[in-house]
């Protein structure tokens with residue numbers, strides 16, 4: 001039976017509901033060398049972020065994917081507390097990002113060793129918490145892939161083959177998107193289990209078509225940082241091309257900024273419900289389409305097994 005793995009444990013995919021697939025509760029941008037849980041106070045992060053998550057529950061959102069990877073502010077215990085407080089289904093991730101968020105040892109470890117570590121997190125939980133990841137989050141550098149990033153993509157494909165977890169890859173441009181997808185295909189991984197994150201940063205529409213035709217998910221996740229109309233137009237084009245089954249939408253919003261007074265300026269998570277969906281409806285979207293984009297697609301992408 002398929003499940004979706006939340007920080008509170010597995011749920012039936014049907015229970016996930018209306019979902020924001022790419023957001024952040026906390027980020028620590030200091031780099032892999034210095035980051036660690038000594039840098040934040042869990043009570044303070046929970047108290048700061050809980051009202052923002054409650055605001056989602058009030059709006060009928062029930063699923064929330066935290067995309068802060070290891071060495072960039074991932075703290076499953078904070079996510080668990082926020083999930084218990086708010087009733088949101090929250091997912092965390094395994095995987096690794098890119099420089100300067102890579103521990104030095106990653107440069108000399110093999111893809112298989114990295115994959116084995118992520119598989120162990122899936123089987124046993126993260127850092128002794130028992131909290132298991134619900135997806136694999138990685139990143140690629142812009143342009144031609146650096147060897148270490150190519151290795152991380154390969155490790156993600158290996159970890160996917162062993163776990164079934166969705167792989168989501170921070171991607172800045174078309175060259176990186178194509179090369180990472182080449183590796184996914186070489187490893188024999190089904191591209192329909194791979195997400196090109198920040199696809200709205202790829203400005204060539206023909207590349208959206210090219211990537212979607214290769215079978216990946218395209219994630220437009222900067223909603224609220226550009227004029228809303230631009231995202232309405234991106235969605236309209238994907239529908240026109242017939243790729244409604246490969247489209248994921250989110251805001252990349254939040255977050256508690258570790259190292260800034262009181263967590264700095266948090267960007268609210270409410271733009272999609274309060275501004276984007278009304279505008280999408282004005283442009284002709286009906287309940288079925290809203291359900292498809294924010295319930296069915298995230299559920300299909302995240303379900304494992």
Ligand SMILES: [Zn+2]
Pocket residue numbers: 022023024067252
């Ligand atoms: Zn993000």
